[in-house]
Amino acid sequence: MISTTSEKETVASQAAEAVQEGTAGSLSDAADIYYLTKDNAEFSKTAGSMLSVTVGDQTHPVVYVHCSFPHTNKRMYLSVRTVENKEIGMIRSLEDFSEEIAQLLEEQLQIRYFTPEIKRVIAVKEEFGYSYWETETTAGLCRFTVRNGGGNAKLVTPNRLLVTDVDGNRFVIPDMNRLTDKEYRMVEICM
Amino acid sequence: MELMIIHSIDKFNVLEQQGWTEKDVLFQMTCDRTTDGQFLDTYLALTRHELLIATSLKEPDQEKTYKGYALPVRNATRPVLQEEGQWSVRTLKIEEIESVFIVNLVASGMLVMKAPEENIIAAFTNGLMSQATKLTAIFGKLKGQEEIDSELLEDVGANASCPKCGRIYPEEGREICPKCMKKSALFVRLLSFAKPYKAAVLLVIVLMLLNSATGLVIPYLTGAALFDQALKGEGYFAGQIGLVILLVIVFRTLSLLFGVWFGIINAKMAANIVFDLKSSIFSAMQRLSLNFFQRKQTGQLMTRVNNDSAELQMFFIDGLSYFIVNAMNIIGITVILLLLDWKLTLLCFLPLPIVILLVRKVFPKLWRLSWRRHRRVSAMNSIISDSIKGVRVVKAFGMEHKENERFQRANINFSGSEQHYDRLSGTIFPVLNVLTQMGGMLIWAFGGWMVMGGQISFGLVLTFVNYMYMLYGPVQFMNNIVGWWSHCMTASQRIFEIQDATPDVKEKEDAIRIPVLKGExxxxxxxxxxxxxxxxxxxxxxxxxxxxxxxxxxxxxxxxxxxxxxxxxxxxxxxxxxxxxxxxxxxxxxxxxxxxxxxxxxxxxxxxxxxxxxxxxxxxxxxxxxxxxxxxxxxxxxxxxxxxxxxxxxxxxxxxxxxxxxxxxxxxxxxxxxxxxxxxxxxxxxxxxxxxxxxxxxxxxxxxxxxxxxxxxxxxxxxxxxxxxxxxxxxxxxxxxxxxxxxxxxxxxxxxxxxxxxxxxxxxxxxx
Missing domain, CATH: 3.40.50.300 (P-loop containing nucleotide triphosphate hydrolases)
Known part of the structure; x- marks a missing residue:
């Protein structure tokens, strides 16, 4: 009797382990995401400055790179897609590729996610339901207009502020903590 | 395809140097960004047979003013006269190109042509999207050798501008010119709603004046008349204490009656005006196209209509009339004070500049802190409502502690900002109070000294102090009026925006009427x-x-x-x-x-x-x-x-x-x-x-x-x-x-x- 119980226990615990492994494995099996690595994918830049990728024996002449986490980590889990939004595969991390390829992919991110980062807020003036921003950004001095309210300036992480202008252009303050008191005061009114 | 470098001052000269005339050009646009995150012009021009792509070879622009920026651009670093730049020019025959299309990027776009490989033409910021769409549509028609609608070639919408001053509207599809919609113009327009009630307005003003006038007599009666004349046995009211008291009661009652009467009429009038306002907004809304209601920002606009009209009700009830009353009071009291004794008058105005200065300095900060507190309260409330609405999910996943943590964080944030606000408001208001009373103290001190010297009478000092206290209320009202005014004007601007919006789907003037259609x-x-x-x-x-x-x-x-x-x-x-x-x-x-x-x-x-x-x-x-x-x-x-x-x-x-x-x-x-x-x-x-x-x-x-x-x-x-x-x-x-x-x-x-x-x-x- 005793032996049966212990046997039963062993069987049970083995089953539990199996289930655990099963769930961990089956999640990725079920998701069935194809990961691109430096061994199975070959990226190159076309004559027309587009990105192309060859996976196995199939070449996709034009693909685009989407970030899964554009605000929190731009370098991991990138999705390589065609213009029809069909996923060719995912890249776990840019670190998995050679520096040259990583740079090529980053160029693509630069094209898709054009968002000047605000380095310095020169002035934010509010008038009639709009605020007019004058800022120094990574792309130079930018002046733009933001409609008040409606989440046009919102924190996407506790410290990262995304500002959307009247035409939908995006700007970002990467770290609110790095603003001076004066800058913070000007920006805060629009949040 | 030929590629050449052209020296030219601006993009339009590029055309000339290519031997094109402006007439040939069906459509042109300037894309404004490069693919590596900089601003640089690429000029595109389309004729019936060719597409010209001129890319500037200059250094990227260090400055960019986006569409809609309505403030004058100061400290412009770019020289007014542009120096000659180099352009890399490509012209392509339309037969050479298979297609031109737009790739939607995040908050921007990119023009790509297939000739026969895909080629990036240029990238552009979001404001140019409709122009780029037009370019691809016209190209498609040219390619398919179809007729191009004149509507497509017209340059409308993209640069809609204010008919009065010519300034481009800050936002596409929302025809508001911040410059022309000046607050004063709005104010006049707002007042026009009071027009049908002219008689009532007049009566209200007369009553207000009477109310002020009767109120102004009282300090004189309780001060100079009572102490200097009745009690001292001198002058007009010598010995007639009873009469003075009676007069005080009579004037007080009159003032009260006028006040009540004025309040009743005013409330009725304001309610009527707001009623008119609301019905005109509602009928204006019914006239608009579906598109207007589905645009994101207007959804907000709608929910605000009610709040805004409530705000305007305040404008008519509390604002306008009290503004007049208080202005009258300030003028009247100052005149009386000056007549009584100009030296003492100056004395009692002494703390006033400090008060105004303080208010100007501290109130914006107070307002900012209160805004921060408001924001954090909303954040906290949304967490509360989140976890209550989602209680099934929270319980099912056993995540109560996580919700607690989330709430705790928001709660700490809120409590911090609340303390900030309370600290400042707890300091500033008592200080203001003391300062206000300081004026009274000064008068008592100097006035007392002058009474002892026999220069003025005790009754006069008392009258003075009473008048002075009557003055501070109106002054404080005037101080708040700036914030209140801009609040009101923004509210009225939103309301007028709905009134002025034109429906996108318009009925033609000579529209055809067919009572019963066959249905083909x-x-x-x-x-x-x-x-x-x-x-x-x-x-x-x-x-x-x-x-x-x-x-x-x-x-x-x-x-x-x-x-x-x-x-x-x-x-x-x-x-x-x-x-x-x-x-x-x-x-x-x-x-x-x-x-x-x-x-x-x-x-x-x-x-x-x-x-x-x-x-x-x-x-x-x-x-x-x-x-x-x-x-x-x-x-x-x-x-x-x-x-x-x-x-x-x-x-x-x-x-x-x-x-x-x-x-x-x-x-x-x-x-x-x-x-x-x-x-x-x-x-x-x-x-x-x-x-x-x-x-x-x-x-x-x-x-x-x-x-x-x-x-x-x-x-x-x-x-x-x-x-x-x-x-x-x-x-x-x-x-x-x-x-x-x-x-x-x-x-x-x-x-x-x-x-x-x-x-x-x-x-x-x-x-x-």
């Missing part, structure tokens, strides 16, 4: 998108003969409902045309169109009111018998009879809750009474269970008889009676024909039917 619908090469470059319908062509039933099938997102919106002209097509009985819907009078088209859609709206009223919505003059017949045809009669209140049952907000199927039957009854020639069934049974669907289907079959019907469904069972079927996918018609012919071709429709059958078998196996 033709859709020709229609292209439409709610946003530029996001075409939902791409070159859709359909034909429905009068009295026929057309079934439109397709996955969700295929553009089926959009098609309906266009046929009933809730939106205007971008390209192509829709005709009914051979008349373009744009030329048809809205009234003719609406009375001939009925829509039964999946989301049924039930208005507050009785069931009978709801059925009779489209035709309020119909008889009770008609209502019952319509309900009977719609299979609604039986459930209505079962209700305790029958056709009088109140439904809608706060009323009896109808089930989805019951609502749908009401809407069918509504459509039956409306009796349109053209009937559109937009997924009418999509949200219902199979049992109910059968009942509704039966009702629909009765409704469809003798009408042109367009039925949209992803459940194919709804379409079994259709004379003709159209399969849509991603905005295009991919197949059309009768059920039999489509089944025999074994294409997209065939697959849909097979899938549908499988799904049906599934539901038979698994009992619901």
């Amino acid at each position: 619908i033709e859709v020709k090469h229609v292209v439409f998108g709610y946003e530029p470059n996001k075409a939902i319908l791409k070159d859709v062509t359909l034909h429905v003969k009068a009295g026929q039933m057309l079934g439109v099938v397709g996955h969700s997102g295929a553009g089926k409902s959009t098609l309906v919106n266009l046929i009933s002209r809730l939106y205007d097509v971008n390209e192509g045309a829709i005709t009914i009985d051979g008349v373009n819907v744009k030329d048809l009078a809205a009234e003719s169109l609406r009375s001939n088209i009925g829509i039964v859609s999946q989301d049924v709206y039930v208005f507050s009111g009785s069931i009978a009223e709801n059925i009779a919505y489209a035709n309020p003059d119909c008889s009770v018998m008609d209502i019952i017949h319509a309900a009977k045809i719609a299979n609604a009669h039986d459930f209505i009879e079962k209700l305790p209140d029958g056709y009088d049952t109140l439904v809608g907000t706060g009323g009896y809750n109808l089930s989805g199927g019951e609502k749908q039957r009401l809407s069918i009854a509504r459509a039956i009474l409306h009796n349109p020639q053209i009937l559109i069934l937009d997924e009418a049974t999509a949200s219902l269970d199979t049992e109910t669907e059968l009942q509704i289907q039966e009702a629909l079959d009765k409704l469809i008889k003798g009408r042109t019907t367009i039925a949209i469904a992803h459940r194919l069972s709804t379409l079994r009676n259709a004379d003709y079927l159209v399969v849509m996918d991603q905005g295009k018609v991919v197949e059309e024909g009768t059920h039999e012919s489509l089944m025999s071709t074994e294409g997209a429709y065939y697959k849909l039917v097979k899938k549908h059958d499988e799904a049906l078998k599934m539901s038979e196996v698994i009992p619901a």
Whole structure:
């Protein structure tokens, strides 16, 4: 009797382990995401400055790179897609590729996610339901207009502020903590 | 393709140097960004045969002023005269290019051409999207050798500007010029709402003046008259204490009466004005197109209408009249004080500059802190409502502690900002109080000293102090008026914006009226998108003969409902045309169109009111018998009879809750009474269970008889009676024909039917 119980226990615990492994494995099996690595994918830049990728024996002449986490980590889990939004595969991390390829992919991110980062807020003036921003950004001095309210300036992480202008252009303050008191005061009114 | 470098001052010279004239150019635009995150111009020009691409070879621009920035640009680093720059110019024959299209990026776009490989032409910021869309549309027409609409070539919309000052509006599609909509102009316009109440306004002002005047006498009576004359036994009131007291009582009562009277009239007038304002906004809203309501920012605009009119009510009740009263008081009191003794007057004004300075300095900060507190309260509240609404999920995953942590964080944030605010307001208000009283103290001190010196009398000092205290209230009011004023003006601006908005879908002046249409619908090469470059319908062509039933099938997102919106002209097509009985819907009078088209859609709206009223919505003059017949045809009669209140049952907000199927039957009854020639069934049974669907289907079959019907469904069972079927996918018609012919071709429709059958078998196996 005793032996049966212990046997039963062993069987049970083995089953539990199996289930655990099963769930961990089956999640990725079920998701069935194809990961691109430096061994199975070959990226190159076309004559027309587009990105192309060859996976196995199939070449996709034009693909685009989407970030899964554009605000929190731009370098991991990138999705390589065609213009029809069909996923060719995912890249776990840019670190998995050679520096040259990583740079090529980053160029693509630069094209898709054009968002000047605000380095310095020169002035934010509010008038009639709009605020007019004058800022120094990574792309130079930018002046733009933001409609008040409606989440046009919102924190996407506790410290990262995304500002959307009247035409939908995006700007970002990467770290609110790095603003001076004066800058913070000007920006805060629009949040 | 030839590539050459051209030296030129600006892009237009590039054209000349190419031997092109401005006349040849059908369309031109300047893309403003590079693909590596900088700003640099790429100039594109399109003629009938060629595309010119001129890329500036200068260093990237270090400055960019986006569309809509209405402030004068200061400290511009760019020299006014541009130096000669180099342009890399390519000209391509249109035959060489297969296509030009836009790739949507995040908050920007990129023009790409296929020639024959895909090539990046240039990237541009979001504001240029509609221009780029135009470029691709014109290119497409040129390529296909089609005629180009003059509408397409016109440069409208992209740079809509204020007709008064020529400034570009900050926001596309929202015609507000911050410069011309000056607050003073708004104020005058706001005042115009008071025009019909001229007499009342006049009376109010007179009463206010009387109220002020009678109030102003009192300090003199209780001060100088009582102490210096009556008590001392000198002058006019010598020894007549009783008379002075009586006069004080009389004036106080008069002042009170005038005040009450003025308050009553004022409140009535203000309520009337706001009533007018609200009804004019509401009727202005009804006139606008669907698009206006669905634009994101206007959704907010709507919810604010109520708050805004409440704010304006304050303007008329508290603001305007009290502004006049207080201004009068300040002037009157100052004059009296100066007349009594100018030296003491100056003395009592001494702390005033400090008070004003302090208020100016500290109040903005206080306001900012209160805004921060408000924001954090909202953040906290949203967490509370999150975890209450989502309590099932929280409990199911055992995440109570996590919710606690989340709340704790928000709570700490809030409490910090609350303390900040309280600390500052706790300091500033007592200080202000002390300062205000300081004026009184000064007068007591100096006045007392002067009384002892025999220069002035005690009564005068008392009068003085009383007047002075009367002064501070109005001064404080004036101090707050700045913030209050701009608040009010922003509110009125939003309201006037709705009033001034022009509907996108306009009825032509010489619109054609056809009381009863036959119902032949033709859709020709229609292209439409709610946003530029996001075409939902791409070159859709359909034909429905009068009295026929057309079934439109397709996955969700295929553009089926959009098609309906266009046929009933809730939106205007971008390209192509829709005709009914051979008349373009744009030329048809809205009234003719609406009375001939009925829509039964999946989301049924039930208005507050009785069931009978709801059925009779489209035709309020119909008889009770008609209502019952319509309900009977719609299979609604039986459930209505079962209700305790029958056709009088109140439904809608706060009323009896109808089930989805019951609502749908009401809407069918509504459509039956409306009796349109053209009937559109937009997924009418999509949200219902199979049992109910059968009942509704039966009702629909009765409704469809003798009408042109367009039925949209992803459940194919709804379409079994259709004379003709159209399969849509991603905005295009991919197949059309009768059920039999489509089944025999074994294409997209065939697959849909097979899938549908499988799904049906599934539901038979698994009992619901």
